[in-house]
Amino acid sequence: MNRKKSVIIIGANGQLGYDLKQVFADWKVVSLNGPPEKDIDIRDEESIKKAFQKTKADFVINTAAFTDVPKCEEVKEFAYQVNSLGAKNVARACREKGFALIHISSDYVFDGKKHSPYTEDDGPHPLNHYGFTKLEAERLIRKETDSYYILRTSGLYGKAGCLVKGENFVDKMLRYAEEKQDIRVVDDEILTPTSSLQLAKQIRRICEERPDPGIYHATNQGQCSWYEFAKEIFHLTGKKVVLTAVHQKDFPSQVLRPLYSVLENRNLNIRDLDVMDDWHDALKEYLEQKGLLRKHLL
Numbered sequence: 369m370n371r372k373k374s375v376i377i378i379g380a381n382g383q384l385g386y387d388l389k390q391v392f393a394d395w396k397v398v399s400l401n402g403p404p405e406k407d408i409d410i411r412d413e414e415s416i417k418k419a420f421q422k423t424k425a426d427f428v429i430n431t432a433a434f435t436d437v438p439k440c441e442e443v444k445e446f447a448y449q450v451n452s453l454g455a456k457n458v459a460r461a462c463r464e465k466g467f468a469l470i471h472i473s474s475d476y477v478f479d480g481k482k483h484s485p486y487t488e489d490d491g492p493h494p495l496n497h498y499g500f501t502k503l504e505a506e507r508l509i510r511k512e513t514d515s516y517y518i519l520r521t522s523g524l525y526g527k528a529g530c531l532v533k534g535e536n537f538v539d540k541m542l543r544y545a546e547e548k549q550d551i552r553v554v555d556d557e558i559l560t561p562t563s564s565l566q567l568a569k570q571i572r573r574i575c576e577e578r579p580d581p582g583i584y585h586a587t588n589q590g591q592c593s594w595y596e597f598a599k600e601i602f603h604l605t606g607k608k609v610v611l612t613a614v615h616q617k618d619f620p621s622q623v624l625r626p627l628y629s630v631l632e633n634r635n636l637n638i639r640d641l642d643v644m645d646d647w648h649d650a651l652k653e654y655l656e657q658k659g660l661l662r663k664h665l666l
């Protein structure tokens with residue numbers, strides 16, 4: 369009989385972690401949560417060793433990160449410890465145990481100066497500390513192990529919401545629709561919003577096919593501004609709101625963000641492995657699952 373394949377999910381209670389657990393339900397899944405549950409703290413090598421001790425895994429999926437972009441500017445050393453050194457620690461433990469690593473990185477490794485989708489061959493140049501820590505993670509992982517898949521994604525939303533932000537962008541817009549008279553959303557940051565469920569399915573495909581190790585862009589298809597994304601959310605849910613397009617500079621945030629961070633899934637496409645839908649369809653799927661899609665669109 370075939371041995372059941374196994375996967376360790378680090379950050380299993382996070383937004384992506386939640387969907388990974390569903391998508392890998394027929395595999396042996398070891399779910400590891402960070403502080404405060406403390407199955408694992410990726411800043412601590414001993415804690416990783418202990419968590420991996422009695423486990424065999426075909427893949428380790430590291431979703432763990434400190435994802436609060438503005439806060440990363442305030443607690444720079446902490447963000448570096450989790451996002452960069454933590455990723456390095458996981459990569460080292462994977463090499464020692466002979467596990468393949470899937471690590472999640474970000475579109476924020478780019479500066480947004482390009483006007484066409486970034487491929488895996490484009491040079492990164494992060495604008496903010498979060499992006500810097502994610503890029504450092506990529507560099508450190510590649511020094512530690514040859515058996516890695518670094519998946520860069522963007523604008524994630526999923527059923528579990530983003531833990532540090534408390535809710536994802538879609539849910540936030542739907543809450544605003546109930547609470548606010550006038551909703552202002554930036555129209556000059558262009559990206560590809562990505563469903564964490566679809567990303568989890570993409571990760572599963574990679575685990576099944578085991579392509580060459582390397583960096584892979586993995587987002588839904590197409591592109592939009594946050595304003596256009598919000599507009600589509602309200603259209604699909606039938607919410608009547610006053611939605612105003614504003615510019616990045618109109619918001620008081622001190623954090624620089626790329627104005628254009630669309631990624632092309634070139635390395636997946638070349639290998640015929642891209643399973644990601646257009647972002648409109650992925651959003652529809654998400655809203656339908658939540659029972660929020662307008663009846664006539666079902």
Ligand SMILES: NC(=O)c1ccc[n+]([C@@H]2O[C@H](COP(=O)([O-])OP(=O)(O)OC[C@H]3O[C@@H](n4cnc5c(N)ncnc54)[C@H](OP(=O)(O)O)[C@@H]3O)[C@@H](O)[C@H]2O)c1
Pocket residue numbers: 378379380381382383384385401402403404405408409410411430431432433434435450454472473474475521522523524525529530531532533
């Ligand atoms: N959200 C986005 O828009 C976005 C965009 C591009 C890339 N990404 C990347 O995608 C990945 C998943 O994001 P997400 O939205 O699922 O984030 P999330 O909901 O905030 O989940 C992050 C997870 O990291 C865990 N964690 C934090 N510090 C840890 C530590 N020291 N040790 C162990 N676990 C720790 C948290 O576990 P506990 O809460 O249990 O501590 C949480 O489960 C991240 O690597 C992120 O950088 C996200």
